Amino acid sequence: MKRYxxxxxxxxxxxxxxxxCTKDTQTNILYIMxxxxxxxxxxxxxxxxxxxxxxxxxxxxxxxxxxxxxxxSICAPSRAVVLTGKFSxxxxxxxxxxxxxxxxxTVPKLLQQAGYQTxxxxxxxxxxxxTGFDFWKVLLGQGPYYNPDLKDTSGVQRYIGxxxxxxxxxxxxxxxxxxxxKPFFMMVHHKAPHRSWMxxxxxxxxxxxxxxxxxxxxxxxxxxxRAAKEQEMSVIVDMLYGxxxxxxxxxxxQRPKDANWMLGQLGRMTPEQRAAWDAxxxxxxxxxxxxxxxxxxxxxxxxxxYMRDYLACIQSVDDQVGRLLDYLDETxxxxxxxxxxxxxxxxxxxxxxxxxxxxxxxxSLGTPLLIRLPGEAEAGSSxxxxxxxxxxxxxxxxxxxxxxxxxxxxxSLLGPMNEATxxxxxxxxxxxxxxxxxxxxxxxxxxxxxHYGVRSEQYKLIHFYHDIDxxxxxxxxKDPKEMMNVIDDPDYAKVLIEMQEELKKLQEExxxxxxxxxxxIPNK
Ligand code: SGN
Ligand code: CA
Numbered sequence: 001m002k003r004y005x006x007x008x009x010x011x012x013x014x015x016x017x018x019x020x021c022t023k024d025t026q027t028n029i030l031y032i033m034x035x036x037x038x039x040x041x042x043x044x045x046x047x048x049x050x051x052x053x054x055x056x057x058x059x060x061x062x063x064x065x066x067x068x069x070x071x072x073s074i075c076a077p078s079r080a081v082v083l084t085g086k087f088s089x090x091x092x093x094x095x096x097x098x099x100x101x102x103x104x105x106t107v108p109k110l111l112q113q114a115g116y117q118t119x120x121x122x123x124x125x126x127x128x129x130x131t132g133f134d135f136w137k138v139l140l141g142q143g144p145y146y147n148p149d150l151k152d153t154s155g156v157q158r159y160i161g162x163x164x165x166x167x168x169x170x171x172x173x174x175x176x177x178x179x180x181x182k183p184f185f186m187m188v189h190h191k192a193p194h195r196s197w198m199x200x201x202x203x204x205x206x207x208x209x210x211x212x213x214x215x216x217x218x219x220x221x222x223x224x225x226r227a228a229k230e231q232e233m234s235v236i237v238d239m240l241y242g243x244x245x246x247x248x249x250x251x252x253x254q255r256p257k258d259a260n261w262m263l264g265q266l267g268r269m270t271p272e273q274r275a276a277w278d279a280x281x282x283x284x285x286x287x288x289x290x291x292x293x294x295x296x297x298x299x300x301x302x303x304x305x306y307m308r309d310y311l312a313c314i315q316s317v318d319d320q321v322g323r324l325l326d327y328l329d330e331t332x333x334x335x336x337x338x339x340x341x342x343x344x345x346x347x348x349x350x351x352x353x354x355x356x357x358x359x360x361x362x363x364s365l366g367t368p369l370l371i372r373l374p375g376e377a378e379a380g381s382s383x384x385x386x387x388x389x390x391x392x393x394x395x396x397x398x399x400x401x402x403x404x405x406x407x408x409x410x411x412s413l414l415g416p417m418n419e420a421t422x423x424x425x426x427x428x429x430x431x432x433x434x435x436x437x438x439x440x441x442x443x444x445x446x447x448x449x450x451h452y453g454v455r456s457e458q459y460k461l462i463h464f465y466h467d468i469d470x471x472x473x474x475x476x477x478k479d480p481k482e483m484m485n486v487i488d489d490p491d492y493a494k495v496l497i498e499m500q501e502e503l504k505k506l507q508e509e510x511x512x513x514x515x516x517x518x519x520x521i522p523n524k
Contacts, residue, residue, distance in 0.1 A: 085393030383426025
């Protein structure tokens with residue numbers, strides 16, 4: 001309703017008086033997306049792992065989405081979905097090996113047409129140069145944690161500093177220099193907290209923290225299928241000593257090749273950065289090598305090492321979100337700027353013994369989503385609506401008062417935002433009751449098999465295919481940690497039929513099928 005009234009005022013003011021869009025009537029959009037940021041690692045989500053006061057501000061002053069999901073839990077495909085408002089099989093970006101077709105219709109292009117000034121700063125990862133942005137400055141590929149090379153229309157330049165800070169510096173500079181006569185749309189994409197989790201010295205102190213080990217950390221995957229058993233994303237088995245755990249053996253003959261990858265990253269550092277790094281990690285390495293940990297002790301040590309570095313990287317992201325929010329406050333922009341915080345997907349923090357993402361299981365299907373926009377979302381509100389990154393493009397266009405192309409496949413989030421209150425569930429009457437998912441990157445890193453599926457409020461049905469043909473069904477109410485595949489349980493026979501029908505309905509609606517997918521990615 002609020003939106004409707006705003007829309008009416010908007011139409012009258014521009015249609016009758018001006019005939020064109022003006023700054024006062026169009027909402028600025030600041031979209032902040034980090035990489036691999038688990039919702040479990042945002043304190044507003046209440047998991048008690050860490051404290052992210054700046055990101056939490058968006059929930060305190062806006063809305064927190066409890067059921068935000070991606071359509072394909074992997075970096076570049078997720079970005080392509082956000083830009084196009086279309087599933088991977090339509091926008092053509094199925095996995096990280098693809099090159100984005102920048103000639104297609106994207107949300108920044110439509111916002112430009114609606115009078116916006118558009119900017120993209122940080123991790124891009126789509127291979128082709130950005131299109132639809134008046135200004136862009138992006139990392140090369142995955143980008144490093146220290147002293148990043150950034151590419152813009154004039155070429156590539158190295159920036160000295162911690163990447164999370166450098167990206168924010170660039171974002172602030174662009175906001176300061178922008179044309180204030182126009183509304184803006186800015187995407188700020190962090191590299192952090194993507195592997196290999198290299199903190200800034202300010203947060204080396206996280207080494208003193210001890211984190212609760214998830215109760216599924218030693219999961220043996222009983223009652224589940226081959227996909228869960230055959231993955232290669234186990235903290236205990238697959239984490240690399242040099243690259244992930246920062247153990248560089250002093251004797252170079254005892255270093256596995258991933259130690260050299262880490263040394264390559266350290267080689268980018270200034271002497272001061274390197275000295276601070278070594279002063280912190282050398283005692284950790286010495287201590288580890290002196291102990292000869294085995295079995296459960298070693299498994300727990302790996303978990304703690306992982307969490308300390310991962311959460312330290314997030315603390316820097318939180319600080320830098322704070323800088324952007326302060327800037328909006330100081331310049332009076334906060335009132336008329338929608339601020340989004342999300343990640344390109346969720347991440348495992350030791351649940352099922354894992355790191356990484358990809359699976360349609362909760363931790364990686366889910367992604368954090370917090371939005372602040374005074375007048376549209378009540379402060380401190382939350383929504384249980386099933387929403388997806390597929391919905392962002394439509395939301396941006398709705399905020400701009402621009403028309404939404406019918407080919408786009410999501411739904412504007414202004415519905416749930418307007419519906420949500422501090423006590424209500426924030427689900428509009430006509431909202432979707434299930435979401436669709438499809439993951440393709442197999443064979444590939446971490447060996448997660450191809451799969452697609454449907455998730456409703458209570459159930460999840462998944463089909464793993466390609467070199468396997470296995471179905472899984474979970475009752476999320478009784479089994480929120482997804483430890484029991486009930487596909488063969490007669491008590492769930494009726495649920496299974498309903499979920500199969502739902503899956504078919506969604507595949508028809510979105511124009512996807514297993515056969516179609518097999519054609520899109522021939523056997524690698
Ligand atoms: C790299 C990482 C993987 C990660 C992918 C995709 N390996 O390949 O662990 O799953 O990126 O991540 S690393 O040895 O290079 O760190 S994504 O977020 O970009 O999709
Ligand atoms: Ca990612």
